[in-house]
Amino acid sequence: MPDHRPPSGEMSRRRMLGGTLAAAALPFLAGACGGTGSAGTGAELTVTDLTGRVVELSGPARRVVTIPMPAASMMVAVNGGPDVLAGMNAASATAIESGFLGEVYPRLLDVRTDVAGAEFAPNVESILAAEPDVVIQWGDRGPGITEPLRAAGLTVAELSYGTQADLEGAVRMYGELLGKRERASRIVDGMRTTLDRMRAAAPADPACSVLYLFGGAEAMHAAGAGSYNHFVIELAGARNCAAGIGQQRATIGTEQLLAWDPDVVLLGNFGPAQPDDLYGDPALATLRAVRERRVYKVPLGGYRWDPPSQESPLMWQWLAGLVHGTRAPGLRAEIVRQYGFLYGVEPTAAQLDAMLAMPSNGGSRDYADFGR
Structure with missing residues (x-):
């Protein structure tokens, strides 16, 4: 078996859970039991x-x-x-x-x-x-x-x-x-705590419309009602523009995108598309999300935040911050705490910027101080 100990620089950043990190201090760690x-x-x-x-x-x-x-x-x-x-x-x-x-x-x-x-x-x-x-x-x-x-x-x-x-x-x-x-x-248990909190806070009649896209403007695939992305959009307190698509995803064209005219467009991590690709496309100049600069690349942390994973509660809160314009205050600190538990390593400020796609999303609305 190879030596799996972290290198010395890595070890200096590790934070082992102990008595100083109580489950009550972070919903993600709540309810420890067998x-x-x-x-x-x-x-x-x-x-x-x-x-x-x-x-x-x-x-x-x-x-x-x-x-x-x-x-x-x-x-x-x-x-x-x-x-x-x-x-x-x-x-x-x-x-x-x-x-x-x-x-x-x-x-x-x-x-x-x-x-x-x-x-x-x-x-x-x-x-x-x-x-x-x-x-x-x-x-x-x-x-x-x-x-x-x-x-x-x-x-x-x-x-x-x-x-x-x-x-x-x-x-x-x-x-x-x-x-x-x-x-x-x-x-x-931490997922369920966050889930219950967000469900209680979600508006009964969401005003903001969101479209999740796989790929880019040349080959766009929208997430329908059968997708996990649909679940996340509704949990964050928004409407999925593509809810009429019963399956997980369907290919759409520019005409359909313009017809839906979403308030927010999310670009997934299973394709190369970036917000600037949509902002710079003359065919999408009238799209509401483009006019109001509300196109965002989905974060990538320990894994892509698009599909269900151990980091999904972070995705839920990230999207809620975009949908409601709150900028998700405290999200960065929560990422640090959760990663300390999940991976034994607390991310630096530069690593947080990278996982939250600051280079890609920095020119989009309400993102300059996102998660602070």
Whole structure:
């Protein structure tokens, strides 16, 4: 096993949780308690995955291969460090390399990424070489991507994904697989505390309209009512312009974008589009969000903030600050506290600027002092 200790410069920034960080001081850390569902007996650990299959291990997993894209950073967060990750999807590595985790844990950039090909088809030979205790794989995309793993004698835990319930279930499952159920419960309980607070504050009749776009002006894909982005928009107290799209996403053209005329446009992290691309497009000059300079690149922290992850409560609060024009006061301090728990490293001011996409969003409305 390689040495997974952080380098000395990294260690100097670590802040270990102790008596000085009470759960009551931060909603994200509220309600620490044991996990639910599966149980371990002696040296044998039995976990029920999100498809209802029973997963048996000889003990807590110490080497994990993650094929779904969000799973790598979530595993790091639930574990409290990167040492457990033995392989991950190449798209997960791209987010890590571009974000906070790649900077503070450069060893993650050396984790093998050849574990899956197109459409999440597993590279069984590579996964076997990683010697994982368990492989995390999608459980809702057919047996063709799971059965080859089991046929090779690998232990597989399957995910369903896309809703808040799925997210909470995944966090708890990771906690059980790693023997970190208390940490997982703290993450989930913190999500629920923030969720309840935001639901109570959301207006009954939202005035602000928001459109989430994958890609850019040349190939735009809007997030419909079946997406997690729709859930986040409504939670933040706004209306999703694309709610009439029943599925998760649909391709739209400039004409449809102009017809919806959203107050706020969000540009996701699964495409290269930047606010300046829309501001500089003559075809979009009459778009309300362009005229009022309310186009924003979604942040990228430990992972992309677009899909459900351990950092979703931060995304909810970020968007609420944009929608209501409050600039999300205190968000930066909360990121520092939460990252101290999730990753064991507190981000610097420069790292906060990078994850909040200040270079991209600095020219947009209400963003100069965002989150302070």
